[in-house]
Amino acid sequence: MVEAVARANPLVPELGKIIKIVDETPDVKTFHITTEKGKPFTPLPGQLAMLSILDVGEAMFSITSQGPEHLELAIKKVGMLTEALHEAEVGQTVGIRGPYGNGFPLEMLVGKDLLFIGGGIGLAPVRSLINYCAEHREQFGHMWIIYGARSPADLCFKEDLFQNWPRVPNCRVDVTVDKGDENWTGPEGFVPAFVEKLNPSPKGKIAVTCGPPIMIKFVLQSLEKLGFQDDQIITTLEMRMKCGIGKCGRCNLGSRYVCLDGPVFTLAQLKQLPNEY
Amino acid sequence: MSVPVMKVTEMKWPALSLLDKDGIAEFAENLAERYLVFGPVAKGSEYVFAPVGKGEVLELNYHTTILPPKKLLHQPFEVLFSFHEDGIQENIVEQPKQIIFGIHPCDVHAIQILDKAYSVEYEDPYYMNKRKNTLIIALNCSEPAETCFCQSLGTGPFLKDGYDLLLTDIGEAYLVEVGSEAGMELVEAVNLRPAARVALVEKQKVYENARRKFRKRLLTQGLHELLESNFRHPIWEKLKEECLACGSCTMVCPTCFCYNVVDKLDLSLKSGKRTREWDSCMLLEYAQVALGHNFRKDRDARVKQRIYHKLLYYEPQFGTLGCVGCGRCIKTCVKKIDITDVVSRIRGE
Numbered sequence: 001m002v003e004a005v006a007r008a009n010p011l012v013p014e015l016g017k018i019i020k021i022v023d024e025t026p027d028v029k030t031f032h033i034t035t036e037k038g039k040p041f042t043p044l045p046g047q048l049a050m051l052s053i054l055d056v057g058e059a060m061f062s063i064t065s066q067g068p069e070h071l072e073l074a075i076k077k078v079g080m081l082t083e084a085l086h087e088a089e090v091g092q093t094v095g096i097r098g099p100y101g102n103g104f105p106l107e108m109l110v111g112k113d114l115l116f117i118g119g120g121i122g123l124a125p126v127r128s129l130i131n132y133c134a135e136h137r138e139q140f141g142h143m144w145i146i147y148g149a150r151s152p153a154d155l156c157f158k159e160d161l162f163q164n165w166p167r168v169p170n171c172r173v174d175v176t177v178d179k180g181d182e183n184w185t186g187p188e189g190f191v192p193a194f195v196e197k198l199n200p201s202p203k204g205k206i207a208v209t210c211g212p213p214i215m216i217k218f219v220l221q222s223l224e225k226l227g228f229q230d231d232q233i234i235t236t237l238e239m240r241m242k243c244g245i246g247k248c249g250r251c252n253l254g255s256r257y258v259c260l261d262g263p264v265f266t267l268a269q270l271k272q273l274p275n276e277y
Numbered sequence: 278m279s280v281p282v283m284k285v286t287e288m289k290w291p292a293l294s295l296l297d298k299d300g301i302a303e304f305a306e307n308l309a310e311r312y313l314v315f316g317p318v319a320k321g322s323e324y325v326f327a328p329v330g331k332g333e334v335l336e337l338n339y340h341t342t343i344l345p346p347k348k349l350l351h352q353p354f355e356v357l358f359s360f361h362e363d364g365i366q367e368n369i370v371e372q373p374k375q376i377i378f379g380i381h382p383c384d385v386h387a388i389q390i391l392d393k394a395y396s397v398e399y400e401d402p403y404y405m406n407k408r409k410n411t412l413i414i415a416l417n418c419s420e421p422a423e424t425c426f427c428q429s430l431g432t433g434p435f436l437k438d439g440y441d442l443l444l445t446d447i448g449e450a451y452l453v454e455v456g457s458e459a460g461m462e463l464v465e466a467v468n469l470r471p472a473a474r475v476a477l478v479e480k481q482k483v484y485e486n487a488r489r490k491f492r493k494r495l496l497t498q499g500l501h502e503l504l505e506s507n508f509r510h511p512i513w514e515k516l517k518e519e520c521l522a523c524g525s526c527t528m529v530c531p532t533c534f535c536y537n538v539v540d541k542l543d544l545s546l547k548s549g550k551r552t553r554e555w556d557s558c559m560l561l562e563y564a565q566v567a568l569g570h571n572f573r574k575d576r577d578a579r580v581k582q583r584i585y586h587k588l589l590y591y592e593p594q595f596g597t598l599g600c601v602g603c604g605r606c607i608k609t610c611v612k613k614i615d616i617t618d619v620v621s622r623i624r625g626e
Binding site for chain 2: 008009010011012013015052054055056057058076078079082095212213238239240242243245246247248249250252253254255260274275276
């Protein structure tokens, strides 16, 4: 009964379960989710899912990765629903629906050198694209991942950052933290300044960035300083969303809805919208 | 004025009938036997859309209602589904056929906008379920209120389409025009007396007369360019101080469709409901995201979002302006913020 309803009514989620929980940082966990029929749906890199715990609420999250039978959502503890998720154990029933949003414009990225710039939990959506590019390595040029977090403990996806991605052919990874601890020997400082210091050339490159709004703001300035054009810069936006299907109005930005037309925009597209983000 | 003067002789359905004024109550009661009939009834010094036919007296001489008839299609509060330990039970019930009786042209236009908003890309099944079972008996406006400005937007005072039946007060009776098959059936069922075509001359007179009574206007010429280039106009700073961000303007707006979703747990703690309720871009929490960042923290940003969405963003989204000139937001605002005045002031008038 539930399945038939889920297809007909876009606001009714499918029921699934959390089958694995990975602790990423003190306040970020990655949840592996599946349903009775297997993977709830097959998203493109950068697409979104509405995840809910029935009786607590529902919110939109980026899908950071997927396997043949499950989806992975990396979630920071910031509010009521995410706190409930962080308290949940394997076996918890959840509601899930999607995929929503446009995802990254793969056709625009093919054949290009790619510069990924992430901050904190903002690496979650970018990671879906990094992994896609690593799996389809021959379709893309050089990959350069620049990532930062507040402290070494706050670095998400450490296994990817320090083991998996450095082994991807023709791929460079640079990691910074705002402030190190006694064991940290890597660079310190904020992401935008770090990007400027690394000085990537804009030639033949597309930059993909996601992080806290304040980081995105300054990274965009840094990229412009380095000579990146508006159509060479891609970012993903976060707005609160209640429906995911362009009705509830929450993610309205100018004549766009982030859930339908985004969350991925080029800077050129963003500049057409009112300067509110 | 860029809105062309309408010729009332353009008709899709040739049938013209007359409904005597003292026959209105009987007509409504007759309909109420087969439909849920909602129409304007008095509530204190104001009017509301309420069920008619059960003692409630239809007041067709109303100026405007407190809430627009959108409440009959997109309810202020609604259960989306209920959930319990075994799963989810959807809450789309069999919708009885309903008639919105005496709805003004501005509100009919607003419903046409909601139809687009709730069907583009994804269909909202809750809205569409009610909409598909709704007939519209519209009433042309012969007495625009002080706050009305539909004429500037081409959404009134008279209606061209979007109705099943259309009434016009031509003095001793209502002229009844048919706009659909369903409307034709309504007319045949109650046996109205046929009208001569000369009644259309009377209708034209009422129209010309109504057109002269408007006191407000919102000039749409060059509106896009005007708003696009005045995102930083000093008026927004002024409105930041004036607006109380109470959200009343959006609650009474016939084209506002935003909603919030809230899960409610039953007392058993084992089952509950996912519900939705009207939301407002005027409220502080509306554009707040995780970790507290707020895209529209200041009130000027929120006032601007409301006005820009109506007058600038709707058109690329739904192919029409988002304001129908019903004047409810002007009437309801305790600080007397007036969308027509905001636009005139940006124009430097």
